[in-house]
Structure formats: structure tokens, C-alpha cells
Amino acid sequence: MKLSVAFSFVVLTASFVSSVAAAGERELDRDTYALQYDFGTASNLGVEPRWQSAPKDVTAILKHIASQLVGGKLTFANIGEEWATTDAVRDDLPRAQHLFSAYSDKVAASVFLVGGFGVKVYAVLARRHAQSYCIFRLPGLGLSSLTISTVQYELRPDRDQTATKIPECQAQSLARGLELPDGL
Numbered sequence: 645m646k647l648s649v650a651f652s653f654v655v656l657t658a659s660f661v662s663s664v665a666a667a668g669e670r671e672l673d674r675d676t677y678a679l680q681y682d683f684g685t686a687s688n689l690g691v692e693p694r695w696q697s698a699p700k701d702v703t704a705i706l707k708h709i710a711s712q713l714v715g716g717k718l719t720f721a722n723i724g725e726e727w728a729t730t731d732a733v734r735d736d737l738p739r740a741q742h743l744f745s746a747y748s749d750k751v752a753a754s755v756f757l758v759g760g761f762g763v764k765v766y767a768v769l770a771r772r773h774a775q776s777y778c779i780f781r782l783p784g785l786g787l788s789s790l791t792i793s794t795v796q797y798e799l800r801p802d803r804d805q806t807a808t809k810i811p812e813c814q815a816q817s818l819a820r821g822l823e824l825p826d827g828l
Contacts, residue, residue, distance in 0.1 A: 676778060676813045677801045683751045683769055684800030689792060695720045695742035695754070701773045702745050702752045704818065709768065709779075712822030713739045713758065720756060729759040746792045747772065755782075755795055758824070766824065767795055769813075778813035781825040 692698045695706050711718050715733035720742040728737040745754040753769045765785060770777035782790075782798055797803060801810060814825040 676815075679751065679769060679771060679778065680799050680801045680810075680813075683753055684796045684803070686748050686751060686796070688748050689746040690748070691792060692745045692747075693743075694722050695745065696722075698745040698754070699747060699752070699772075701770075702747060702754060705752075705768055705770060705777050706742065706745075706754055706756075708818050709756075709822055710738070710740060715739060727759065729757075729763055731760045733759075743790055744792070746795075753795065753799075755790055764824075765790065767799060767811075768816075769799065775819065776815065776817045779816055779822075779825060780811035780813060782811060783808050 692702075695703060698706070706720060710720050716728050716735065716737055716739035719738050720740050721727035721738040722742055725741070726737055727741045728734050728739050733739060739759055741757045741759075743755045743757065745752065747753070750772060751769065752772055753767055755765065755767050758764050758766060765782040767780045767782055768777055769780065780799060782795070785794065785798075798808070798811065803810065812825065814823060816822060
């Protein structure tokens, strides 16, 4: 009798812990969905091609990302500036290039390229003035396709996924190190 009561207690405890963990994941998914939806449907976005001229909360996230990239100058290059596009990292050149930042009162996004073995395209998305943010690896879009409306479409969680899957959020925080989706 004591053994079956103890076993039942262990099973119930494990079930409860599992339910709490699943509820936490659902909450994160709901928050991420809302963030992506708010950005995907925003029509009042300001655009800034120079990363240094974006609002302070946006530049704080970009500085955090640049400081975490291995090798190279700890900053972003703006369009037209020299940067390390290959895996031959140079200490005097940034490892990433900022393409643009777009922001409203509620959300902000920045699109950037990271050099290495093939240039990869990333988007960072955050609530304004938040300490946490999401990084998404964008699919192989041509540089001429990297417009605000294209990025909004790619990240919008309720879009048609017949042609391409919606990129997944890699949750990040200004308080932790950086993990880019699919590595560098």
C-alpha cells in the first residue's frame, strides 16, 4: 500500500512539473506570436538605414549583438562601408553589416548580414524598450528582396506557409550571451 501511494505521488508530481513546463512554453509561444504579429501588421514603421541613428533601445540590442560576434571589430558596418564578408575575419573590420532598422512605438526590427562561410541574413525583433528579443535567420532572400514589407511577411505568424516556413525565434536577452540561429 505504501509503495503504491509513493508511486502515485511521484507520477502526479512528474505530471504537474510537466504541465507547468508546457504552460511556460505556451506562454512564450503566445508572446512570440504576438510580437511577430504586431510587427507583421504594423503600418506606421519609421526606417533607419544607419544603425547608430536608430532609437537608443534599438542600438542597445545591436551593440549587444555586435559585441558577441567572434572576431572582427565589435560594431556593425552600414551599407557601403567595408566589412568582413568571408570567414577570413579581420580585427579592423566589422563582422556584420546593418541593412536597416524599422520601428514604431510598440515594436522594432533590424535586419543585418553576418559574414563567414556564406553570408547569412538575420532579423532581430523586439518590443520597444524590452530587455529580451528574438533573432530569426531569414531564408535565402536576395538582397534586392530585403525590404520592410518582405521581412514583415516572412516573420508574420499567420501567413501562408506553402512556399516557405516561418523562421523560428531564437530568444535572447541583453543580460546573456548571444546565440545566433544555425550558428555563425
